[in-house]
Amino acid sequence: RRRVIAQAFGNLNPRQLEGVLTTEGPLLLLAGAGSGKTTVLIHRIANLLRYGRGADAQEVPDHITEEDVRFLAEYVEKTAPDEWETSRANLLCALEPAAPWQVIAITFTNKAAGELKQRLEEKIGPDARDVWAATFHSACVRILRRDIEKLGFPASFTIYDTDDSLRVIKECLKELNMDDKAFQPRTVLGYISRAKDEMLLAQAYLDQCKAKGDFRLQKIANVYLAYEKKLWAAGALDFDDIILHTVRLLQGFDDVRTYYQRKFRYVLIDEYQDTNHLQYLLAALLAGGQKNICVVGDDDQSIYRFRGATIENILSFEQEYQNARVIRLEQNYRSTGNILEAANAVIRNNRGRKGKNLWTDHGEGEKVQFYTAGNEREEGMYVATQLLRAYGEGKQWRDCAVLYRMNALSNQIEMALKSNSIPYRVVGGFRFFERAEVKDMLSYLCVIHNPQDDLRLLRVVNNPPRGIGAKTMEHARGIAAQEGRSLWDVLSNAGQIPALKKAAPKFQTFVDLIRSMQRLAEEVDLPTFYETLIQASGYGEMLSAKTDHESKSRLENIHELSSSISGYLEHAEDPSLGGFLDEVALYTDLDSVEEADNCVTLMTMHAAKGLEFPVVFTVGMEEGVFPGFRAIGEEEELEEERRLCYVALTRAKERLYLTCAAQRMLFGRTSANLPSRFVQEIPAERVQAGGKIRRPQQELLSDTGWSGEERFSQVQRPAAPQPAWPSGTRAAPAAYRKPAPKAQPMLDLRKGDMVRHSAFGTGMVLTVQSMGGDALLEVAFDNVGTKRMMLKAASQFMT
Ligand code: ATP
Ligand code: MG
Numbered sequence: 185r186r187r188v189i190a191q192a193f194g195n196l197n198p199r200q201l202e203g204v205l206t207t208e209g210p211l212l213l214l215a216g217a218g219s220g221k222t223t224v225l226i227h228r229i230a231n232l233l234r235y236g237r238g239a240d241a242q243e244v245p246d247h248i249t250e251e252d253v254r255f256l257a258e259y260v261e262k263t264a265p266d267e268w269e270t271s272r273a274n275l276l277c278a279l280e281p282a283a284p285w286q287v288i289a290i291t292f293t294n295k296a297a298g299e300l301k302q303r304l305e306e307k308i309g310p311d312a313r314d315v316w317a318a319t320f321h322s323a324c325v326r327i328l329r330r331d332i333e334k335l336g337f338p339a340s341f342t343i344y345d346t347d348d349s350l351r352v353i354k355e356c357l358k359e360l361n362m363d364d365k366a367f368q369p370r371t372v373l374g375y376i377s378r379a380k381d382e383m384l385l386a387q388a389y390l391d392q393c394k395a396k397g398d399f400r401l402q403k404i405a406n407v408y409l410a411y412e413k414k415l416w417a418a419g420a421l422d423f424d425d426i427i428l429h430t431v432r433l434l435q436g437f438d439d440v441r442t443y444y445q446r447k448f449r450y451v452l453i454d455e456y457q458d459t460n461h462l463q464y465l466l467a468a469l470l471a472g473g474q475k476n477i478c479v480v481g482d483d484d485q486s487i488y489r490f491r492g493a494t495i496e497n498i499l500s501f502e503q504e505y506q507n508a509r510v511i512r513l514e515q516n517y518r519s520t521g522n523i524l525e526a527a528n529a530v531i532r533n534n535r536g537r538k539g540k541n542l543w544t545d546h547g548e549g550e551k552v553q554f555y556t557a558g559n560e561r562e563e564g565m566y567v568a569t570q571l572l573r574a575y576g577e578g579k580q581w582r583d584c585a586v587l588y589r590m591n592a593l594s595n596q597i598e599m600a601l602k603s604n605s606i607p608y609r610v611v612g613g614f615r616f617f618e619r620a621e622v623k624d625m626l627s628y629l630c631v632i633h634n635p636q637d638d639l640r641l642l643r644v645v646n647n648p649p650r651g652i653g654a655k656t657m658e659h660a661r662g663i664a665a666q667e668g669r670s671l672w673d674v675l676s677n678a679g680q681i682p683a684l685k686k687a688a689p690k691f692q693t694f695v696d697l698i699r700s701m702q703r704l705a706e707e708v709d710l711p712t713f714y715e716t717l718i719q720a721s722g723y724g725e726m727l728s729a730k731t732d733h734e735s736k737s738r739l740e741n742i743h744e745l746s747s748s749i750s751g752y753l754e755h756a757e758d759p760s761l762g763g764f765l766d767e768v769a770l771y772t773d774l775d776s777v778e779e780a781d782n783c784v785t786l787m788t789m790h791a792a793k794g795l796e797f798p799v800v801f802t803v804g805m806e807e808g809v810f811p812g813f814r815a816i817g818e819e820e821e822l823e824e825e826r827r828l829c830y831v832a833l834t835r836a837k838e839r840l841y842l843t844c845a846a847q848r849m850l851f852g853r854t855s856a857n858l859p860s861r862f863v864q865e866i867p868a869e870r871v872q873a874g875g876k877i878r879r880p881q882q883e884l885l886s887d888t889g890w891s892g893e894e895r896f897s898q899v900q901r902p903a904a905p906q907p908a909w910p911s912g913t914r915a916a917p918a919a920y921r922k923p924a925p926k927a928q929p930m931l932d933l934r935k936g937d938m939v940r941h942s943a944f945g946t947g948m949v950l951t952v953q954s955m956g957g958d959a960l961l962e963v964a965f966d967n968v969g970t971k972r973m974m975l976k977a978a979s980q981f982m983t
Contacts, residue, residue, distance in 0.1 A: 196220070196223075196224070196227065197220075197513075197515060199511055199512070199513050199514075200220050200223070200224050200227075200513060202511055203224040203228065203478075203511050203513075204224055204227045204228045204231050205231065206509055206511075207228070207231070207232055207450070207476065208476055209475060209476065209505075209507055209508070209509065210471075210475055210476075210477050210478075210501070210505035210507065210508040210509070211477070211478040211479070211508065211509050211510075211511065212478075212479055212480075212481075212498070212501045212502065212508055212509070212510045212511070213225075213478065213479070213480040213481075213510075213511050213513065214481065214482065214483070214498065214510060214511070214512055214538070214540075215482060215511075215512055215513035215514070215540070216482055216484060216513075216514070216516065216540055216542040216834075217482060217484070217485060217516065217518070217527070217542070217830065217831070217834035218516040218517060218518025218519055218524075218542070218796065218834055219513035219514065219515060219516055219517070219542060220513060220515075220517055221454070221480045221481070221482070221513065222296075222454055222480070222794060224480070224513075225289065225300075225452055225454055225478070225480055226300060226303050226304065226307075228452065228478065229287055229289060229300075229304055229315060229450075229452065230304060230307045230308055232281065232282040232287060232450055233281055233282055233283075233284060233287070233304075233308050233311065233312075233315075234281055234308060282449050282450060283314075284311045284312060284313070284314035284315045285314045285315070285316070285447070286447065286448060286449040286450060287315045287316065287448070287449070287450045287452070288315075288316040288317075288318070288323065288448050288450070288451050288452070288470065289315060289316065289317045289318075289452040289453075289454070290318060290319065290320055290323060290451075290452070290453045290454070290467070291317070291318075291319060291453075291454045291455065291794075292319065292454065292455040292458060292793065292794065293319060293794075294319055294322065294770065296319075296454065296794055297317045297318050297319055297322070298317075300317045301313065301315065301317045304317070313757070316448075319770065320427060320459075320463050320466065321423065321426050321427070321770050322766070322767075322770050324426045324427055324429075324430040324466070325343070325426060325766050325770065327430050327433070327434075327440075327444070328341070328421075328426065328429060328430055328433070329762075329766075331433055331437070331440050332429060332433065334433060334436075334437055334440070335429055335432060335433060335436075337416075337419060337421070337429070338419045338634070338636075340419070340633065340634050340762060341419050341420060341421050341634075342418065342419055342420040342421070342630055342633075342634050342637045342640070342765075342769075343420070343421055343422075343423075343426070343765070343766065343769035343770070344415065344420045344421065344422045344423075344639070344769075345422075345423070345769060346373070346422075346423065347618070348420075348422075348639055349373055349411075349422045349423075350369045350370065350373060351639060352411055352414050352415065352639060353369040353372050353373055353407065353411060354369050355414070356407050356410040356411050356414065357369065357372070357407060359410060359665075360403075360406060360407060360410060362403065362407065367403065367404065367407070372404055372407050372408075375401075375404045375408070376404075376407075376408045376411060376424075377424050377491075377492065378492060379405075379408065380424040380425070380428045380462070381424070381460050381461050381462050381492045382461065383428065383431065383432075383462070383465075385412065386405065386408040386409040386411070386412040386413075387409065389405050389408055390402065390405035390406065390408070390409060392405075393405045414638075417636070417638070417668070417670060418636055418637050418638050418639060418670070419634055419636045419637065420637065420639070424462075427462045427463060427466060428462060430466060431462055431465050431466050431469065434466070434469040434470075435469065441469065441472070442473075444469075444470055445469075445470070445471075445472050445473030445474070446473060448470055448471070448473075448474075449474055449476060450474075450476045450478070451467065451470050451471040451476065451477045451478070452477075452478045452479075452480070453467055453477070453478070453479045453480065454480050454481075454794070455480070455481055455485075455793065455794065456479035456480060456481035456497060456498050456501075457481035457482055457483055457485055457486040457493070457495055457497070457498045458481075458485075458486060458487065458488040458493045458793075459493060459494075459497050460488075460491065460492040460493050460494060461492065461494060461497075463497075464494075464497045467479070468504075475505065477505070479498070479501060481498045483495050483498055483499065483537055483538050484531050484534070484537055484540075484827055484830050485793065485827060485830065485831050486498075486824075486827055487789075487790060487793065487824065487827055487828045487831055488790075489820075489824050490824070495536075499538070512540065514540065514541065514542055514543060515542070515543060515544065515545070516542040516543065516544045516834075517544070517546075518544075518796050518834065518837055519544060519546065519549075519834060519836055519837055519838075520544065520546045520547060520548060520549025520550070520837070520838060521544055521546060521547060521548040521549055522548050522549050522550065522551050522552055522840075522870045523549065523552060523833065523834075523836050523837075523838075523840045524542055524543070524544050524834070525867070525870050526552045526833055526840070526866045526867075526870050526871070527830050527833040527834045528541060528542060529865055529866050529867055529870070530826060530829055530830055530833065530862050530865045530866060531826065531827070531829075531830040532865075533826060533865055534823045534826050534827065535823070536820075536823060549838060549839075550838070550839055551870060551871055551872040552840045552841075552842060552866065552870055552871050552872070553570075553839075553840070553841045553842070553871075553872055553874065554805075554841075554842045554843075554844075554859075554863055554871050554872065554873045554874070555841065555842070555843045555844075555873075555874045555875040556843075556844055556845070556846060556859065556873075556874075556875035556876045557843060557844070557845045557846070557875055557876070558845065558846050558847065558876055559845050559846065559847045559848060559849070560593075560596045560845045560848045560849060560850075561596055561599075561600075562845065563596065563597075563803060563804075563843050563844070563845045564596040564597045564598075564599060564600030564601075565600050565977065566843060566875070567586060567597055567600060567601075567801050567803065567841070567843065568600040568601055568603075568604045568606060568977065569980070569981075570801070570841060571584055571601070571604075571606055571784060571799075572604060572606065572942060572943035572981055573942070573943070574799050574839070575606075575943045576942050576943040579798060579799060580782055581606065581607055581608075581782050581783045581784045582781075582782045582783060582784075582785070583797060583798040583799055584784045584785070584797060584798070584799040584800075584801075585784065585785040585786070585787065585792065585795075585797040585799070585800050585801070585835065586608075586784065586785070586786045586787075586800075586801040586802075586803060587787060587788070587789045587792050587800060587801065587802045587803070587832050587835065588786075588787075588788060588789065588802070588803050588804050589788070589789060589804055589809060589810040589812065589828075590788065590812075591788060592850060592851060593803060593804045593809070593850070594610055594786050597786060597803060598610065598786065600977070601784065601786075603973060603974035603976075603977040603978075604973050604974075604977050604978065604981075605944075605971035605972055605973045606784060607781070607782065607783035607784065608783050608784040608785070608786055609781065609783050609784070609785055609786065610786045610787070611785060611786065611787035611788075611791050616741070616744070617768060619738075619741055620738075621723075621727070621738040621741050621742050622741055622742065622744075622745055623643070624643060624644060624647060624723065624742075625714075625717070625718070625723065625742050625745055626640075626745075626765070626768060627640035627641075627643040627644045628640075628644050628701075628717060628721055628723070629714075629717075629761060629764075629765060630765060631644060631672075631698055632698055632701045632702055632705060632717075632761070633761050633762055633765055635670070635672040635698060636670040636672055636673075638661075638664070638670055638671045638672075641671050641672060641675075642657065642661075642671070644721075645657065645675070645694055647723075648721070648722045648723055648725070648726040650690055650693060650694060650722075651690050652687060652690050652691065652694070653687075656684070656687045659683055659684065660674050660675060660678070660684060660687075660691075663681060663683065663684070672695075675691040675694065675695055676691070676695045678691045678692070679692075697720060697721065700720070701713075701716075701717055701720065704716060705761055709753075710749050710752075710753060710759065710761065710764065711746055711749055711750060711753070713761075714745070714746055714749055715746065718742060718743070723742065724739065724742065727739040727742070748764075748768070749764060752764045752767055785797070789802070789828050789829075789831060789832040790828070792831065792832065792835050793831055795835060796835055796836075796837055797835055797836065797837065798836075798837045798838045798839065799836070799838065799839045799840075799841075800832075800833075800835050800836035800839070800840050800841070801841040801842075801843065802829075802832045802833065802840075802841070802842050802843070803843045803844075804843075804844065804845075804848075805842045805843060805844040805859060805860040805862065805863050806844045806845065806848065806857035806858065806859060806860050807857050807858045807859070807860055807861060808855065808857045809848070809850070809857060809860075810825065810828075810829070810860055810862070811825040811826070811860065811861065811862070812825065825862075826862065829860075829862045842860075842863055843875075844857070844859045844860065844863070845857075846876055931975065931978075931979050931982060933949050933952055933959075933961065933975065934949065934952060935949055935950065935951060935952060936948065936949060937949045939963060939982045939983070940982065940983050941963070941965070941978070941981050941982050942981040942982075943981060944963075944965045944967070944968050944971060945965055945966055945967050945968065946965065946966050947963040947964050947965035947966060947971075948963065948964050949961060949962070949963050950962040950963060950964050950970065952975070958974050958975055958976045959974070959975040959976075960972060960973075960974060960975070961973050961974070961975050961978060
């Protein structure tokens with residue numbers, strides 16, 4: 185038993201332990217990056233399930249022996265002699281443990297939720313499965329499926345992702361004869377989203393805009409009205425609706441609210457700094473009964489302001505919950521001293537923050553590497569070089585991550601990694617579920633599940649071609665809109681509609697297909713059903729009839745969707761087609777980091793939140809890129825960018841690289857950017873600078889202790905294109921002051937040559953194929969198998 189207790193609390197520090205054991209009442213855990221907030225959250229749930237309540241208990245229940253109490257007393261005394269605010273007796277008494285279904289833990293990504301479940305299961309066994317560990321969205325979908333009919337929506341509502349929403353907006357703009365240049369769909373959707381965050385439905389929003397007398401806003405409100413109508417007709421909810429309607433449901437229906445408030449004895453929320461107003465309301469509603477709400481967050485890591493997240497939620501927690509206990513953690517367990525100090529120094533420049541300083545006892549570690557490349561290609565090569573170096577030193581690929589401000593920066597990095605045979609995975613790029621063919625198959629599934637879904641129906645009705653022309657469809661849509669019916673309704677009764685009579689048999693084929701698939705769905709398991717659909721719809725045949733490479737890979741992709749279905753079946757509690765579609769719909773771009781494969785992770789800084797890696801690269805550290813142009817001169821935006829920088833730097837455990845390029849081609853334009861101000865905010869003694877050092881430009885240097893040659897020097901670079909340098913070499917143009925090492929000559933390799941690669945070891949060259957001034961090598965290495973790499977890139981690692 186003692187061992188069990190000791191294990192349960194692991195090696196938590198006194199403050200963390202307090203967070204775990206103070207189970208009752210509102211609790212705010214406010215602490216910097218890597219201080220163990222998420223760790224506390226997980227231990228806390230384990231503790232609730234195993235030992236139950238801590239504070240306020242008068243009696244020691246039977247299942248706690250005296251020996252347990254003594255052990256805990258000693259343990260607490262040893263670790264936290266005077267710091268407890270709760271009396272020891274209170275602390276040590278345990279009441280009945282919570283049942284798993286009484287606990288709801290909300291995290292930011294599906295991945296984080298899955299991880300939480302997994303870690304809990306390791307700790308306490310299969311009971312953990314009944315804990316509601318979910319994202320805001322998936323928790324809400326679960327609540328809505330049970331009760332949304334009270335709000336007039338069908339329980340089988342469909343979920344529209346951002347892409348779907350944008351399409352609907354475009355349609356609305358067209359119908360309203362509004363120019364989609366003047367009213368960009370994304371901007372309009374942003375307005376609608378913000379209105380929803382204030383709980384304004386379309387009519388209320390329109391009234392508000394009229395009251396303000398703002399003509400442009402009124403036009404946007406009209407789009408909102410049309411948009412709302414379309415979603416209503418299709419029985420669809422967008423991402424914001426999911427939260428909005430849950431809040432409306434809980435506010436408007438006492439029985440529903442009471443049910444959940446009784447059910448959830450404990451509410452826990454990670455990354456609370458990134459909640460928006462609606463999510464805040466939701467959390468307060470769920471926890472409204474017993475007020476056992478524990479929120480965890482860091483005001484310095486609030487990076488979703490652009491989506492309406494408000495730091496106020498965290499800053500005003502103490503006012504909101506009068507008797508809230510606040511625990512601050514200050515020890516960072518993640519990073520070395522140099523990395524942590526670099527991050528601390530950057531964030532210190534923000535004004536709007538609750539100050540705090542993290543420390544670590546990990547030692548100073550390596551200095552932060554700052555590298556200035558000539559251009560983005562060289563930057564990519566530098567990253568590849570350093571990755572190979574780390575690999576050669578025994579790091580795994582999965583230990584490394586490359587972070588960037590925006591997806592567009594990943595291309596050159598990808599190319600460099602590819603040409604060096606470094607395995608990698610891009611998170612949130614062009615994702616599997618966004619591929620056209622996958623969306624097509626998913627649309628079939630959606631229509632089978634809910635035929636009222638006009639948007640998805642339109643996508644597949646003539647795909648593969650069934651001889652239904654665009655004009656005919658336009659006609660059918662017109663009729664549906666006029667009569668307020670769904671397209672499905674119109675298509676399945678086309679025989680009775682004179683204007684559609686001619687096309688009726690073709691529509692009938694489609695309607696029959698959907699109906700027969702609906703019947704099949706009742707009879708067979710999901711994977712069988714899906715494989716049948718591929719054939720029955722004619723989609724599979726359409727692809728297999730083509731011989732080009734593209735069609736082949738599309739065919740593979742639609743079959744690959746089966747693996748997603750199987751994956752879903754493995755972990756779903758009560759698997760169904762609807763459940764699978766929900767899961768896919770909620771699979772946001774923050775997710776899909778899979779650890780199974782050993783490869784380098786490439787992702788945006790936003791997606792990296794909450795994660796950690798031994799080796800981290802942050803690329804594109806330039807003014808105009810990060811911070812972006814729009815943030816420069818805008819104090820609030822700049823502070824948000826700086827928080828993002830703090831998030832990025834604090835992902836690193838042991839080694840941190842910052843890179844920038846003297847000249848960069850981005851979005852088709854070449855520009856010469858100065859190194860990011862964030863880099864300059866890091867004290868010089870924490871940094872080792874390399875690459876193309878340039879002359880200092882005094883007025884641009886902040887006063888952070890850079891001196892003389894040590895300063896990161898910079899001059900405005902000529903906008904003229906640089907001469908092409910053999911990629912991967914460090915040769916610097918003469919225009920730069922620092923004398924450059926000579927470019928390494930390319931190796932002359934032939935089939936059968938033995939080579940030694942600094943990361944992959946010895947191997948034999950299998951093929952050499954020349955390719956546009958470079959050559960593609962295939963080398964069979966003794967230890968790591970056959971790799972393909974570009975000769976120019978590989979030359980510097982090989983002898
Ligand atoms: P972030 O703000 O980035 O989300 P966090 O505060 O949630 O960070 P965690 O991810 O919980 O921090 O912890 C960071 C690292 O520190 C993890 O590797 C965790 O295992 C480790 N850690 C946490 N607490 C302790 C402890 N008491 N002793 C040793 N290691 C710890
Ligand atoms: Mg965390």
